[in-house]
Amino acid sequence: MTEYINLVIAGTVQGLVIALAALAISLSFAVARFPNAATGDTMTVGAYVAVLVQAATAGSLLAGSIAAIIVTTLVSVACYFLVFKKLERRPLVASLIASIGIAFFLRSMLTFFLGFEQHVFQIPISRALNFSGIRIIPIDLWLSGIAILVLAATFVLLFLTPLGRRMRAVAADMDLARASGIRSGRVMIALWAISGVLSAVAGIMVGIKTVVTPDLGWDLLLPAFAAAILGGIGSPGGAVLAAILLGVAQEVSTPFVGFTYKIALSFVALIAVLIVRPAGLFGQPERVR
Amino acid sequence: MSLLSIENVSAGYGEIDIVSEMNLTVAEREIVTIAGTNGAGKSTLVKAIMGLAPRCNGAIAFDGHDLLKLSAEDRISVGISYVPQVANVFAPLTVTENLQLVEAVADQRARIQEIFDLFPALAARRRATAGSLSGGERQQLAFARALMPKPKLILLDEPTAALSPALVLQVLQLIQTLPGLGSAALVVEQRARQCLAISDRGYILDSGRIVMAGEARALLADEQMTKHYLGRA
Amino acid sequence: MTLELRNISKRLGGMLVLDGLSFSAGLDELTGIIGPNGAGKSTLFAVISGFQGGDTGSTRFDGETLDGLRPEQRVGKGLARTFQVPRPFTHLTVRENLAVGAQDQAGEKLVDLFVRPWRVRAQDKAIFERADATIDFLGLGPVAHKPAGQISGGQRKLLELGRALMSEPRYILLDEPFAGVNPVLIEQISERIVEAKARGVGFLIVEHDLSALSRLVSRLLVMDRGRLIADGAPGQVLDDRTVQEAYMGGVVS
Amino acid sequence: QEAYRIGALNPVTGAGNTYGSGMQKSIIAAAAEVNAAGGAAGRKLEVLAEDGQTSAEPAVLAAKKLIEVNKVNAILGTWSSSVSLAIQPMTLASNIILMHTSSAPTLFTQNQRNLDWGFQSGSKYNGRAMAAAVKKEGFTKPAIMSFNNDAAINNVGFFRKAWEAAGGKIVAALTYEPKRTSYRSELQKVLAAKPDVIALSGYLPDTTIILREAYELGATAKFIIPDWAAGPALLKALGPDVSQGVLVYGTVPNIAGAAFKTYSAAYKKALNTSGEENVFGAQAYDMVISLALAIEKAGASADNVAIAKEIRAVSNPDGEKVTSFAEGKAALKAGKKINYEGASGPLDFDEDGNAVADFALFTYDKGQYVKRYLLQ
């Protein structure tokens, strides 16, 4: 039993780590209407900035995080202005391919200036709390707390503020939004800024749990996308819940399918759910009348 | 002084002009109907006024503003509302949220209540998402949203299409009350007979040009009009 | 020779949109449906055409049950429909849109395409001849070679109708064919509908334009809140007090 | 004299990027050293570098370019087995010498004409060294964790073979996937078998995460890891507490030897970091020197098959030990038999063409990386 509880904990933490990435993807997917493959590398940029600033400021993670958030927000908004804005009216694939290009470019800049060595956050490593065999690692608690906080903030922003309403309106129909006097440009800037902030936090979380390398974000893109889709695009809660579900499903399955197939298993789960609910767990299906 | 004055406007999507050399005015508190054959360019003209046509030359003045210098969003804020012909509600948002999107009103909550009083069908479905509304309900919602900011001019692209007769009457009556509320209306309509009946003036379009303009009553009486554009009474 | 609905119910988003609806309509007749906005008319069409499954009830078409058939299979039986909000193939030209409507094309089957190319060519030629005739009749000539994504709202409605006609069905469900269509053209289309009827094609027409509709149909059904509240000859139905209250706000137009 | 052209096909990007550029710089530096000493049999060495991207398809195209466009005589420094395996048919077909650091056993079975040389002690030797260390440290219940790739799996595979041949038992074994955000469930599974040592065969990033999580979970088992996943970077990542007592096995670069000093100085000059951090750098350096010595011995007009035949003759025992190209050249000129003692080790090739090096056990102690003893 404790074995399974520990597996669930392991899965939950892994899920939470990619949950924020999934959230960033889900959000920009919902509003900008394409899966932004640059999200991963924006995360990487965030992680690098944070880890370098932390090293430069004698270990201040806060300073690192703030710097990271500022930089990724700028990167994200810059991507919008320079690229995505101009592709707004093109098919989804155009923006998608461009975002892959941006992803490559961001990564190449990191490796050009910083090389390939791994970096690590200076975080005290402490032993897990042990409740008769059920182990909880303190840092995981912190990360979970932050993830939940960020999620709550996003939720409030999206569903309880006028900005969120405008964002959903632009997501639904950009032309109509403009024709209704909504300054879609500003809404998009807000969106990309939020997505940048989320990416930074997600990148830092991943960086803390693992090590900071140039591939950090790119490697998480697929699981994050899977979570975003499984949750239902445009459903931030769904993205996070799906990320955790996928994480837990993966880890709990390991006694049965082993450690290689567990990754495939989460994709199988994704496909299985989509067969039953084609719009994801919490997505709104479109009806024909 | 007219509220809206369009001079020598040509507009289109690609190289060719869909509407050309248009001249048209709307005075304050005036109701003007635009009618014409399908594909004549009525919607294109309205889009040009709103800044949504990809290409537009000429001069459009509104209430002292040079519209061609303003972005579509800004044209709304100088006092024009617009209800497109298709896709005119935000499907994933609820009815109330659709209305709340209009933020340039003093007391939004009170205004929404007024609107709901005008459209009881909407009030009944206020928490439903707009996407689940019937065709006619959507039309009402779109109209309602345009009324929210109490615009000086309201552009309606076929507001009565898909409405039941009762609602057609209601909408026409609503349009009729607009001058009283301080608004002018430019209405594109295929139910031209009924619409002209409540209008001050009208324009008839065919193939991107104005083929006839004048007092509503005069147009209604014209034999040629009936034969080519308005149909039997 | 009837379209027969028995006890159709459909619940959507917690609302009973269709409430035990039953009627039967002759396949060689013109039948109209009116009713206030939101009465469930389009939903009824969606159920008949198979785009939405009904919660209860059954549909029979010329004696055969349609239950469980997918929309495309129902078209195969000769039952076509149009959408209230037109759905053209936006990247195909108007002409191609119409061509897609034709049934049983050899050229759409991979095997025939390579094994019997001559048959494909001959058939396609015939199809385009019919498409061009339809274009003439609907007045879509000026936009025949335009991508359908670039035609006006009213033109889309016409195209929607044309595409349904191209499939040469025995029975067509028309959802508000006249909304947004120029009055002069409405008259022309009405004439064509009558002509088609003479050739044995039946129509079930949802329409709010009462004057056009009542000139056209011999029988009028009135829906309100998912139920049938009246059924009869147009003149008689429109005089009915309940109908006037439910539908026309007590005022006759 | 026509120059002898060397293609440096290293994993500059991709999974091997930690080592690739160091390898390439070492090759360039070694070639410069040879040229400074007058070239090999009078032939200047010319280096043409390409990025193999640690991936078969780009490597094939790069090799094709090196062979066909640059007309190289040898390709040096392919790293992963997948790359070496993919280009081997091409090099064999074109009579080109291939020097690699890969361990796939099939690589050596194709080597009938002795054109291919492995400079990294293959999996066989790694596995044996690991078994020797585990035994010597007195562990009785080892478990295995391996990164899911060919080289890592082969390493632990040979460890298992050696250990079980000596009558030992493995208490748990699993293969883990790269690029996971956590290895907690993997650790849980292995630790449940209560091993006293875990033979972990992976690379730096995953090793970092696994060691950290093992510490967090309160694991008491020791870890033994290969040197390419260790080094100062691991210490920096984990800190003294977590790294305390982690065992590292690896080939002993001839740190005291003269060759290593030359290599190390060149490496420092080119990359501004210590050559000790890059085991493959020393191997890449040695590739050039031994190749150059073989050319020297075979003579200016020798073809590749003739040159390759001399590799063992200039590297394996039973000759005068030399530690640089210049030294070796002089000895050869004097008609002596020589035995090049390289920077990466004694560089003695077995019958398959695989260099056999000395292994040692290292450990982290109070934040220091210390050598414990040589392994037999």
Next chain:
Amino acid sequence: MLPYLVTIAIMIGIYGLLTLGLNLQYGYTGLINFGHVAFFAIGAYTSALISLAGYPIALGMAAGTVLAFLAAYPLGLLCLRLRADYLAIVTLSFSEIIRTVLISEEWLTEGTQGLPGIPKPFSSLSQGNADLAYLALVATAMLVAILLMWRLSHSPFGRLIRAVRDDEDAVRAVGKDPAQLKIKTLMLGAALAGLAGAFYAHYVGYISPDQFLPLVTFYAWIALIMGGAGTITGAIVGSSLLLFILEGSRFLRDVVPFVSEVQMASLRLAVIGLGLVLFMLYRPQGLIPDRSQS
């Protein structure tokens, strides 16, 4: 130089076939298939295993093509109800599942060790001539595929699949089953990818699971988009351009001498990334635009 160019030409042919399959799926039918590499892998492994088992190479290639064709069927069934963008992620996942199977089922695939020594055809010829003969073979396959595509796209079938791309429900409303069409194009495209995979395996001679990463799919997409989706020539122009960028950047060093090799690699990636972005911005319809898509 010539043998190198021949190699590049062969790779262009292989990517061209891959891209042509994708063109049928996306360019015409609008299926966003991000799992194309799965079929490439199935073709490669099938053909490699069969020929390694001693059967003729031609048999292996045919089997690889057919198996890829068949493997698309279940995926098609799964994907029918999905929205276009969801399909992208599901197919991407599918390709990762396939790769995991290739890694894990060692009894068949040798796992991460991969399959070395895959026989090459024309081995009786000298290497240069063998490559030339191989190129001729690839080019022939390509030509056949092009003729096939041309016939498909200029036919009522082509019209119908373009209709499916626009609106599936409307297709059903005219009595045609979009599901069948989507499955058919998915399968045909997969068959082309399978054939490309077989050519790849026998040319490179060694395959392992890490050669079948999603990156291959991206490359095919990049080729398709650069060339111009929905056109046949676009697929070929695109894959040529792709190889030109990938390989041409090797010669970049001659132009930019003052960076290290690591930085060079970064620069290559930067060039590719930036190139993609600029392409999308300034030539979004591809080099050979599809005229119906204005």
